[in-house]
Amino acid sequence: MELGRRAAGDHPSRGPDRQARLLLGVAAAAVALAAADTYVVVLALTDMMAGVGVGIESLQRGTPIISGFLLGYVAVLPLIGRLSDLVDRRRILLWCLVVLVVGSAVTAVSVELPVMVGGRFLQGLGGGGLVPATLALVADLWPPGRRGVPLGVVGGVQELGAVLGPLLGALVLVVADWRAIFWLNVVLGTVCLVGVWRLGPRGRSRPADGRRLRRAVVGLLTLVAAVLSALALWAPEALTSSVALGGPFVPFDPASGSRVLTPVGASAATAWVVLGALTARRWLPLLLRADLPGAALVAVALGSLVLTFSTADPGSEVLGPWGRWLLPVGALAVAGSVLRQRTAASPLVPRGVVRRRVWPALLSSLLVGAAIVAVVVDVPLLSRLTQGTDETDAALVLVRFLVAVPVGAVLGGWLLRRVGPAVVAAPALALAAVSVLAMARWDRGSLEDVVATTLPLVGAGLGVGLAIAPVNDAALADARADGHGTVSSLVVVARMVGMVLGLALLTTWGLRRFHQEVAGLSDPGDADALLDAAVVQVQTVLTGAGLAAALGAVVALTLGMRPVGDAGEDGPAAPESAPPASHGSPESAPPLRGGREHGIPSRP
Numbered sequence: 191m192e193l194g195r196r197a198a199g200d201h202p203s204r205g206p207d208r209q210a211r212l213l214l215g216v217a218a219a220a221v222a223l224a225a226a227d228t229y230v231v232v233l234a235l236t237d238m239m240a241g242v243g244v245g246i247e248s249l250q251r252g253t254p255i256i257s258g259f260l261l262g263y264v265a266v267l268p269l270i271g272r273l274s275d276l277v278d279r280r281r282i283l284l285w286c287l288v289v290l291v292v293g294s295a296v297t298a299v300s301v302e303l304p305v306m307v308g309g310r311f312l313q314g315l316g317g318g319g320l321v322p323a324t325l326a327l328v329a330d331l332w333p334p335g336r337r338g339v340p341l342g343v344v345g346g347v348q349e350l351g352a353v354l355g356p357l358l359g360a361l362v363l364v365v366a367d368w369r370a371i372f373w374l375n376v377v378l379g380t381v382c383l384v385g386v387w388r389l390g391p392r393g394r395s396r397p398a399d400g401r402r403l404r405r406a407v408v409g410l411l412t413l414v415a416a417v418l419s420a421l422a423l424w425a426p427e428a429l430t431s432s433v434a435l436g437g438p439f440v441p442f443d444p445a446s447g448s449r450v451l452t453p454v455g456a457s458a459a460t461a462w463v464v465l466g467a468l469t470a471r472r473w474l475p476l477l478l479r480a481d482l483p484g485a486a487l488v489a490v491a492l493g494s495l496v497l498t499f500s501t502a503d504p505g506s507e508v509l510g511p512w513g514r515w516l517l518p519v520g521a522l523a524v525a526g527s528v529l530r531q532r533t534a535a536s537p538l539v540p541r542g543v544v545r546r547r548v549w550p551a552l553l554s555s556l557l558v559g560a561a562i563v564a565v566v567v568d569v570p571l572l573s574r575l576t577q578g579t580d581e582t583d584a585a586l587v588l589v590r591f592l593v594a595v596p597v598g599a600v601l602g603g604w605l606l607r608r609v610g611p612a613v614v615a616a617p618a619l620a621l622a623a624v625s626v627l628a629m630a631r632w633d634r635g636s637l638e639d640v641v642a643t644t645l646p647l648v649g650a651g652l653g654v655g656l657a658i659a660p661v662n663d664a665a666l667a668d669a670r671a672d673g674h675g676t677v678s679s680l681v682v683v684a685r686m687v688g689m690v691l692g693l694a695l696l697t698t699w700g701l702r703r704f705h706q707e708v709a710g711l712s713d714p715g716d717a718d719a720l721l722d723a724a725v726v727q728v729q730t731v732l733t734g735a736g737l738a739a740a741l742g743a744v745v746a747l748t749l750g751m752r753p754v755g756d757a758g759e760d761g762p763a764a765p766e767s768a769p770p771a772s773h774g775s776p777e778s779a780p781p782l783r784g785g786r787e788h789g790i791p792s793r794p
Contacts, residue, residue, distance in 0.1 A: 224317025225351020262314025271679025290316030342603020494520030560692025564735030598655020622653025
């Protein structure tokens with residue numbers, strides 16, 4: 191079943207209708223918003239720490255604010271990708287936006303570090319789930335051979351978040367405090383939520399009386415749980431200072447000052463548990479069908495990886511403070527997930543979904559992630575070392591790279607109309623490799639020459655961006671139609687794993703060179719000589735990143751020389767038919783109706 195053709199009214203020469211294009215536009219805007227959330231804390235981090243009682247002298251305690259978001263973004267991607275193959279894509283988008291909005295609100299009202307980290311985790315959870323659902327939506331709405339531009343647009347707006355995030359945070363901080371950043375996030379996320387909902391099918395039949403009563407009970411309990419949660423986190427002074435009404439807001443441990451460990455907080459938690467129990471019959475079969483145990487093992491493995499390396503200071507260490515404990519846990523989870531994948535009747539990644547060009551696409555994505563993270567981390571590090579800039583000014587050096595990436599993403603998608611994925615991706619990654627290797631030759635005075643540094647930064651950004659759409663296009667072309675969401679999530683996960691592992695391995699190599707340089711100094715206290723050794727460390731990391739991009743270019747040669755959908759020496763595009771799915775309980779995965787009439791395919 192070619193879902194793209196069905197979405198276009200069974201006319202392969204026609205594209206999706208206006209409503210389907212609008213849906214993709216709203217989903218892409220939501221992806222951009224979620225991507226901006228990754229970087230929005232760059233300028234506001236110290237203010238956020240102060241808002242939860244963490245001083246600048248305890249900067250390391252603020253690390254979970256960033257790593258919590260990354261953990262939510264990465265750890266559950268495979269599960270959300272699989273779920274998007276079992277239910278309507280629009281429903282996944284709606285729930286991810288709900289989680290993103292709730293996480294933003296929790297972050298905005300938090301006055302305790304654990305609550306703030308929890309809010310950031312929810313933001314990452316919702317934001318990360320938007321990406322595979324949107325990429326799979328492209329595969330549903332556009333037939334093979336016509337997905338290049340929309341895939342480029344989605345990739346472009348995702349990368350645009352790296353530019354918009356700090357800019358948005360800076361603009362808000364000019365007129366308000368850091369909490370306004372996340373309240374604005376709530377507003378923008380709600381607008382996207384309403385847009386996705388309004389663009390859905392209409393005319394659904396009314397439920398039976400029994401189901402209407404159950405929905406009313408669930409809705410009432412949800413409202414009660416939400417109100418109690420809001421009261422616990424907001425703790426309005428009119429109530430907390432009242433002799434008659436303030437009792438429920440008194441912490442169980444008065445010395446902690448916690449707003450969560452209070453009677454009203456405990457009541458909210460109880461309400462959510464009861465709500466989960468009442469609705470378990472609806473969502474638990476679907477999660478089990480998506481292989482919840484396998485997803486939990488993958489989440490533990492990815493979470494251990496993220497927390498081990500993302501909490502480390504790349505300038506001085508490889509493993510974060512919990513690394514020695516988390517790495518064995520992650521290794522056990524990897525072994526368990528491999529065993530689960532081989533033995534489960536319905537594994538998290540359905541058998542036969544990852545095939546043919548999906549494999550080189552995943553490897554290319556991993557190598558691109560390693561190249562990107564080295565540029566994003568070590569170019570600002572070089573600026574701080576050689577120019578004495580603070581973190582904000584050092585990050586501004588990257589603007590030329592970050593702007594070039596989304597431009598390249600859209601251009602790469604446009605080129606796919608005429609040539610195959612390999613013809614675009616391989617030269618693009620070769621350009622990125624040459625550009626990054628040129629950066630590896632920068633010394634202490636190089637960044638002072640803005641003109642000379644612009645060409646490598648722009649070249650690297652364009653190269654990386656040009657490769658985004660071809661990699662996704664090749665992977666989706668050879669994936670089964672019932673695995674588009676799963677494959678999309680795996681491509682994103684591969685890139686994130688490449689960033690985490692790439693930073694760790696390249697940092698290890700760089701630190702080794704640094705220590706070798708220091709060991710050879712005649713005067714270990716010579717500040718200039720130590721600075722030169724630190725520059726050598728950065729050069730080493732960038733050299734490794736350039737080699738990763740070069741290897742990615744070689745791998746990209748296997749993505750196909752002809753445009754996706756053309757027959758020829760590369761063979762026809764992989765059929766998008768899928769074996770009949772066993773639907774199980776009617777409650778487990780009810781598709782939304784009316785999608786075909788609106789150009790929005792229902793799930794098979």
